[in-house]
Every structure is written in structure tokens, then in C-alpha cells.
Amino acid sequence: MNNSIQKRLLITTTCVLALFLTITGWVLDRSFSTSVVAGAEEQLRLVIYSLMGSVQERDGRLSFTQGVAEPRLTQPDSGLYARVANEMDQDIWTSPSAVTSGVTFPQVDASPGLFVFSQVDAPVQRFHLSYAVIWEDVDTERVVFSVATDQQPFRIAINQFRRSLGIGLGAATLLFIVAELLALRWGLLPLRTMAQEVKELESGERETLSAAYPDELVGLAQNLDRFVAHEQRSRSRYRNALDDLAHSLKTPLAVVRNSLLDTGVDKTLVAEQLERMETSVTHQLTKASAAGPVVVGKQVNVATLIERLLRALQTAYVERGIDVQLNLDKRAVMRGDERDFMEILGNLLENAFKYTRGKVRVSAQSVDAGGRIRTHIGIEDDGDGIPEAMRRDVLHRGKRLDEFESGQGIGLAVVAELVELYKGQLQISDSELGGALLTVTLP
Amino acid sequence: MRTLIVEDEASLRDQLAQHLKAEGFAVDCAADGEEGLYFGREYDYDAAVIDLGLPKIDGIELIARLRSEERAFPILVLTARGHWQDKVNGLEAGADDYLAKPFQMEELLARLNALIRRSAGYASPVLSQGELQLDTAKKEVRVTGTPVELTAYEYKVLEYLMLNPNRVVSKSELTDHLYEQDFDRDSNVIEVFVGRLRKKIAPVDLIRTVRGQGYRFVTDAVA
Numbered sequence: 001m002n003n004s005i006q007k008r009l010l011i012t013t014t015c016v017l018a019l020f021l022t023i024t025g026w027v028l029d030r031s032f033s034t035s036v037v038a039g040a041e042e043q044l045r046l047v048i049y050s051l052m053g054s055v056q057e058r059d060g061r062l063s064f065t066q067g068v069a070e071p072r073l074t075q076p077d078s079g080l081y082a083r084v085a086n087e088m089d090q091d092i093w094t095s096p097s098a099v100t101s102g103v104t105f106p107q108v109d110a111s112p113g114l115f116v117f118s119q120v121d122a123p124v125q126r127f128h129l130s131y132a133v134i135w136e137d138v139d140t141e142r143v144v145f146s147v148a149t150d151q152q153p154f155r156i157a158i159n160q161f162r163r164s165l166g167i168g169l170g171a172a173t174l175l176f177i178v179a180e181l182l183a184l185r186w187g188l189l190p191l192r193t194m195a196q197e198v199k200e201l202e203s204g205e206r207e208t209l210s211a212a213y214p215d216e217l218v219g220l221a222q223n224l225d226r227f228v229a230h231e232q233r234s235r236s237r238y239r240n241a242l243d244d245l246a247h248s249l250k251t252p253l254a255v256v257r258n259s260l261l262d263t264g265v266d267k268t269l270v271a272e273q274l275e276r277m278e279t280s281v282t283h284q285l286t287k288a289s290a291a292g293p294v295v296v297g298k299q300v301n302v303a304t305l306i307e308r309l310l311r312a313l314q315t316a317y318v319e320r321g322i323d324v325q326l327n328l329d330k331r332a333v334m335r336g337d338e339r340d341f342m343e344i345l346g347n348l349l350e351n352a353f354k355y356t357r358g359k360v361r362v363s364a365q366s367v368d369a370g371g372r373i374r375t376h377i378g379i380e381d382d383g384d385g386i387p388e389a390m391r392r393d394v395l396h397r398g399k400r401l402d403e404f405e406s407g408q409g410i411g412l413a414v415v416a417e418l419v420e421l422y423k424g425q426l427q428i429s430d431s432e433l434g435g436a437l438l439t440v441t442l443p
Numbered sequence: 444m445r446t447l448i449v450e451d452e453a454s455l456r457d458q459l460a461q462h463l464k465a466e467g468f469a470v471d472c473a474a475d476g477e478e479g480l481y482f483g484r485e486y487d488y489d490a491a492v493i494d495l496g497l498p499k500i501d502g503i504e505l506i507a508r509l510r511s512e513e514r515a516f517p518i519l520v521l522t523a524r525g526h527w528q529d530k531v532n533g534l535e536a537g538a539d540d541y542l543a544k545p546f547q548m549e550e551l552l553a554r555l556n557a558l559i560r561r562s563a564g565y566a567s568p569v570l571s572q573g574e575l576q577l578d579t580a581k582k583e584v585r586v587t588g589t590p591v592e593l594t595a596y597e598y599k600v601l602e603y604l605m606l607n608p609n610r611v612v613s614k615s616e617l618t619d620h621l622y623e624q625d626f627d628r629d630s631n632v633i634e635v636f637v638g639r640l641r642k643k644i645a646p647v648d649l650i651r652t653v654r655g656q657g658y659r660f661v662t663d664a665v666a
Contacts, residue, residue, distance in 0.1 A: 282525060
């Protein structure tokens with residue numbers, strides 16, 4: 001649905017951010033409100049203490065003849081009110097502020113020594129704190145000190161806090177989103193660069209990707225480079241093979257055409273030239289159609305492939321009754337194009353079947369050579385072996401492949417070429433069976 | 444021997460047919476897979492040569508379908524690309540041997556003859572039964588080591604009988620497998636050939652007449 005990495009990241013992080021900020025805001029708001037209310041309670045408590053300090057006792061009665069220490073209690077509408085009552089809820093004393101504002105105090109059944117705090121919402125929002133004491137030598141059992149304060153100033157503080165919190169968090173959100181956009185642009189820049197560079201690769205403006213990619217993309221960039229290089233190599237291989245093919249066909253064609261001018265066609269000559277053309281076609285086409293080491297290499301199981309080829313060859317060579325000894329590591333693998341390996345092993349196995357007197361031995365194993373898997377395949381027979389001259393021709397490429405006569409030589413030459421394409425090694429030696437031992441080592 | 448050639452390239456098909464006929468084969472030609480399948484189903488062949496790249500039905504599929512219908516005659520596949528993938532696919536589909544184009548006619552004939560021999564259970568190109576030896580490569584027959592002069596038709600009859608030993612071969616089967624055109628089935632041409640053949644390979648006496656059914660070539664073990 002949404003195919004931009006930037007959008008995906010932005011949507012998820014913004015959602016997480018929104019949730020985070022909501023929770024943060026809520027927690028901060030709660031803590032602040034709680035602390036404001038606690039502050040109000042504390043203030044009221046101090047007022048009660050001050051009231052208790054200002055009270056005078058004479059003849060068993062309490063009075064505030066010397067006034068009270070808290071000036072707001074004597075100012076009308078100061079927002080701070082107090083009352084001292086007996087256990088019957090009868091006034092002993094009411095602050096002038098309460099009298100002028102007509103503040104009523106709820107009756108509180110406070111146990112002596114305990115502060116009772118409450119919030120009242122009607123008629124006016126107020127905080128109330130009551131404290132009951134047992135006063136010795138006074139004719140009432142209990143004296144209840146009650147103080148009240150308007151909530152409004154506190155509410156204003158809370159609202160102000162909320163406003164600043166909102167502004168703060170909003171600003172943080174905006175800042176975060178901007179920062180994130182910048183981070184995404186910066187973070188995704190290599191991808192955009194890569195897209196641009198790939199476009200340039202396509203249009204031929206550049207040949208490889210630039211080297212400066214972050215760690216996460218280095219692998220991808222390298223693989224792309226290898227892919228492109230592989231494609232270029234294949235293309236040039238096709239072109240070379242076609243050029244070579246055209247070249248190697250034209251000479252024999254000219255020879256044959258000219259021979260038509262002679263009286264009586266020289267059949268040997270024509271046959272020779274045809275043979276040359278045939279060899280060229282086989283060799284050049286095999287070379288051109290080889291996939292070569294692939295970038296996204298498939299693993300080919302060697303044992304499975306060899307067994308498949310052997311089944312096919314045994315069908316074709318059934319009457320020879322060839323005894324095949326197998327020593328195959330079931331886990332041996334090769335990385336690359338299966339058809340190439342089929343060509344390599346098919347040619348080698350067919351040669352062994354052609355030239356054996358009856359015994360063929362095939363072995364394969366993969367070994368771990370310092371982190372890199374190398375696969376060794378040995379194919380041997382009890383035939384006459386491969387003459388020294390042909391070994392040299394095949395392995396040292398002194399001879400052009402077109403010059404091989406059909407038969408063992410051309411097949412081997414094709415194998416040598418394919419193995420080289422895979423940066424592997426082909427060795428020809430003598431088998432203890434008496435014939436040739438061909439060893440292929442592939443990385 | 445009756446052979447089926449399935450090859451879409453007309454010139455190669457004609458060349459193959461011509462050479463096989465020259466070698467004494469009776470030949471049917473098909474130009475595509477569908478036609479090949481029709482022939483393969485309708486007639487009994489001693490061998491078939493099938494090209495892998497065919498129109499309508501691909502060579503591999505043609506072979507697989509013939510085999511799934513229990514047509515057991517040996518099949519030689521021709522591959523133009525010469526890739527091992529093609530060879531292996533052909534053999535896995537049920538072919539018995541492969542030959543990459545371009546090939547030499549002698550090679551094809553040798554392979555085809557070998558396939559026919561192989562399917563009859565002979566390992567060597569010289570079919571040998573007691574004192575009687577038939578060399579399929581040289582087209583030569585010897586009795587107790589002495590060459591015997593046979594006409595082309597006599598040779599074909601003997602070869603066919605030796606390749607189908609211990610089995611009653613009817614006169615019409617012989618006609619079908621040995622002759623291009625339909626003979627007049629009622630004629631006694633076959634009887635005449637077999638009669639002459641028996642005399643020429645005497646004292647070997649392995650061709651038995653099964654009254655009202657045909658002939659049976661008996662091997663030593665059975666005789």
C-alpha cells in the first residue's frame with residue numbers, strides 16, 4: 001500500500017511519538033496537579049498552626065483578642081477563611097474574611113490529632129482543612145479548627161502549567177518531526193544516490209557504482225557491480241564468440257567456394273573444411289552460451305548431477321557394460337549455472353565412457369579451504385590415457401581450439417575453457433586404473 | 444527393418460530417408476511431433492530417429508508420450524544444440540542414444556543398427572546362432588565360417604528373423620518391416636524367399652514354419 005520507506009518510517013515514528021507525548025503530558029499534568037493540591041493543603045495546615053498559636057484561653061473560653069497572625073483572614077474576599085468551632089459545631093470564632101464572604105464550613109467529624117482535607121466544588125470551589133484538638137482547661141470537649149481557601153488561584157496555576165506544557169510538547173513534536181525528516185533524508189540519501197547511479201548505469205553514463213556507500217549497502221552495491229560486470233563480460237563473450245565464429249567460418253567457406261571452380265570437387269578438401277566449420281560452431285557456441293560464474297549463484301549438488309549424467313550415459317552405453325565406481329560426497333556442491341556444470345561433467349564422463357576398457361571411477365568432494373568451499377571432482381578410466389601432446393594443447397592453450405579435430409580434443413578443450421571461466425583448474429594425469437585421470441577443481 | 448524418422452528440416456529428413464533406404468531400411472517420415480506421434484502409435488517400428496527441436500510436439504515430449512503408451516522400439520535422438528542438458532533430457536524421457544548435429548551418416552547408421560541389435564539382445568554387431576553368423580556391419584552371412592551369398596531381400600528376412608528369435612513372425616509382419624511398398628499380401632513371395640534362404644544356410648536349420656501363422660527363428664537353446 002505504501003511503498004516509500006520514508007513514509008513508512010515517518011508514519012510509525014510519528015505514531016510512537018504521539019503516544020509517547022500523550023503519556024508524558026498526562027503524567028506531568030497529573031503530577032503537577034497533585035503537587036499543587038498538596039501545596040494548598042500545606043498552606044492551610046500552616047494557617048491552622050498559626051491560628052492555634054494565636055488563640056488565647058481565659059476562664060475556660062478561647063478567643064483571638066490579640067488578633068491573628070495571618071492578615072488575609074481579616075481581609076474581606078481574601079480567599080482564605082477560618083473558623084474555630086466546638087464539638088457541637090457551634091462557632092467559637094469565625095474569621096472576618098469568612099463573615100464578609102458568607103463562607104459556610106461543612107461539619108467535619110474529625111478525630112483529634114488528624115487533619116481532614118477535602119475539596120468542595122459548590123457553591124465555590126474551595127479546599128478545606130480541619131483539625132480537631134482536645135484543649136485542656138477549656139469547657140468544650142474538642143476544638144475544631146477549619147480553614148478554607150478558594151481553588152481559583154491554584155486552578156489558574158494548573159491551567160497555566162497545562163498551557164506551557166502543551167506549547168512545550170507541541171514544539172518538541174514539531175522539532176522532532178523536522179529532525180526526523182532531516183534524518184530520513186540524510187539516512188535514505190545513499191538509497192537515492194544508488195537509484196540515481198543505477199539509472200546512470202542503465203544509460204551507460206557510468207560503469208560501476210561509486211564506492212562510498214554506508215556499511216548496510218556496501219554488500220548490495222558490490223553485488224550490483226558484480227552483476228553489471230558479469231553482464232558486460234557475458235556480452236563481450238557473446239560478441240567475441242560471434243566474431244570468432246564468423247571469422248573461423250569464412251575461411252573454410254572461401255576454400256570450399258573456390259574449390260567449386262576446379263574441375264571435379266575435391267571431396268577430401270570439402271570434408272576437411274566442413275570438419276573445421278563444425279568444430280568452430282560447436283566450440284564457439286558452447287563458449288558463448290556458457291553462463292559463467294553467476295552473481296546470484298544457485299548451488300548445484302555435485303553427486304545428484306553426476307548420478308543423473310551417469311544414468312543417461314549408462315543408457316547410451318548400456319552394451320559396453322561399464323563398471324562405474326562412485327565415491328561421491330553427498331554434500332559436495334558447486335555454485336553457478338547447472339547447465340555449465342552439466343557441460344563440463346558430461347563431456348568428461350562421456351570421454352571416460354568412450355575410452356575406457358570397462359572401468360570408470362568418479363569421485364567428488366567439497367573441502368573448506370580457509371572459509372571458501374572448493375570442490376574437487378575426479379574422473380578416471382582404464383583406457384589408453386591422454387597423449388602428452390594433447391594434454392599440453394588442452395591445458396596451455398598454445399593451440400587454437402578450432403585446430404582440434406573432433407573427438408576427445410574438442411570436448412576437453414571446451415571443458416578447459418568452461419573451467420577457466422569459473423576460475424577453476426583442470427588437471428590431466430595418469431589414473432591408477434591405467435587410463436586418464438581428469439581432475440576438476442572449482443571454487 | 445522399419446524405421447520412423449521425425450525431423451522438421453526437409454532436406455535432412457530426405458537425406459536420412461535416402462540413406463536408410465539405401466541401407467535396406469523401410470522408412471516412414473514425419474515432419475513434426477504430431478505426425479510423429481501418429482506414426483509411432485499406428486505402426487510397429489524397429490527403431491526411430493527423433494529430432495529434439497520439433498514443431499507442434501517437442502521431441503522430448505514425443506518420446507515421453509510414446510514411452511508412456513508402451514511403444515518400446517529403440518529411439519535415437521538428434522540434438523542440434525548439442526548441449527548436455529538436451530542429451531540428458533532426451534535420455535531421461537526414454538531415448539536410448541543421442542547424436543549431436545551435424546553428424547556423419549555412417550555414425551548414425553552404426554548407432555541405429557547397434558540400437559536395433561541391442562533391443563534384440565545381441566551385444567556384438569555379429570549376430571551369432573550356432574554355426575550361423577550374420578555380420579550386420581558388413582552385411583555378410585557365414586555358415587560354419589564360409590561366406591554365403593544372399594540377395595538383399597534374403598538378407599533382410601534372415602536379419603529380421605534373427606533379431607526376433609523364438610517368436611512367431613507372420614508373413615505380413617515380415618512384409619511390414621522389410622518392404623517400402625505393400626506387397627500383394629496373398630502372394631507367396633515370402634515363402635519363396637524363406638525357402639531359398641533355408642537352402643542357402645543349410646545345414647543350419649533354425650527357421651521353422653509355424654503352420655498358418657508364419658515363421659519362428661529358434662535359437663540353439665530352444666532347438
